[in-house]
Amino acid sequence: MSKFDLKMPKMGESITEGTIINWLVAEGEAFEExxxxxxxxxxxxDxxxxAPSSGILVKTMYKAKDVVLVGEVIAILEVSEESKQKKESSQDDKKEVKKEKKTFKRRQPLVASAEKFNVSNSNTFFSPLIIEIAKTHHISFEELARIPVTGLDxxxxxxxxxxxxxxxxSYKFAQPITQDPTVYRIPQLTFDKGKGKVIEMDRMRQMIADHMVYSKHTSPHVTAYVEADLTNMVNWRNANKVAFQEKYGERLTFTPLFVEAVAKAIKDFPNINASVDGSNIIVKEDINVGMATALPSGNLIVPVVKNADTKDLKTLAENVNALAEKARENKLVGDDIKGSTFTISNVGTFGSVMGTPIINQPEVAILALGIIKKRPEVITTEKGDEIAIRSMMYLSLSFDHRVVDGFLGGSFVRRVADYFEQFDVDRKI
Structure with a gap:
């Protein structure tokens, strides 16, 4: 018998490391080929x-949940001399990793904290494959931890x-429950859902539900509010909407004016135009503004105005009107709803004063625009403070607090409001 180094095998062309899930043979135990x-x-x-041959596991070099580079020795085995020579010869022919240890950073294993919610499976370590499946199907850690398991340990x-x-x-909408007895637990109640007409969710509604739940589980939502005086914008639009349509053949709604101001504010604060990729923040080069839109079915969809910062008001109006018409007629195609980097939701069209929108993943912020409402306001004039009738709006920005702090979120939504308020009443169409 002689010593044999068991190394982390290469498991694919682009695979440089693997995570040890568990050891099925303990130190000192014998095994068969x-x-x-x-x-x-x-x-x-996974x-x-x-085992390359019969022998004994002498020592493990890493523990379960450790991330190990391909080619690293993970265990010392004791095998026959013949088996050792055969295996070493095979490994020498296949050596592809020599000095990669300095060029690759070790990732932390993906572990869900069992202290934050009740679980069905006692082992809350999730392999990268499981994590990838969960991302695809918008399954949170809390939901994963409740799935009945069949794997070892x-x-x-x-x-x-x-x-x-x-x-x-069945656990899609289950609530997190603390294990700490000193903290209030959400009771596991059986609710009487009542009797009535049962409406099965269509495929789009199921996708929306999954997307919303996934977004709330993924991003810690914070909402900042500001108030804006849109009197100048409202007066200009009312005075020019007929002439605009006669000149360009396009209706002039408030939406292209909103998109224009938002795109300008994004250029001032580009980090709001981003997404998160693990521990990296991707600041997008393009400014593509999504418009949350209700379909005739009542479902929600987000058509996208591409490169909004590069377009004049005429082109923005053309894009907005075309996308809105396609949405009403259920004629939106895949390219119309792809690639948004920031989303606005005009909840004011439904009469809402303000809203707390849910972030459109993988973006990091979404802006809700409330109803434009005339109110008596105190304004400063050359004569001093006066009360006047002004067209006011509440803006609410929900942002991902993992990467957007209060300063950035608050400054951005304030800048949007400033562009609304500073609208040029002498602007030519």
Missing amino acids: GDIILEVATDKV NEVP GRLRKSDVFQYIEDGR
């Missing part, structure tokens, strides 16, 4: 590592997740 010694997860698939397997999805995701 082909026995599974450990399970390893990558960002693409793998089982078999309470490990959640791919088949468990797919079976749970097929069964209808």
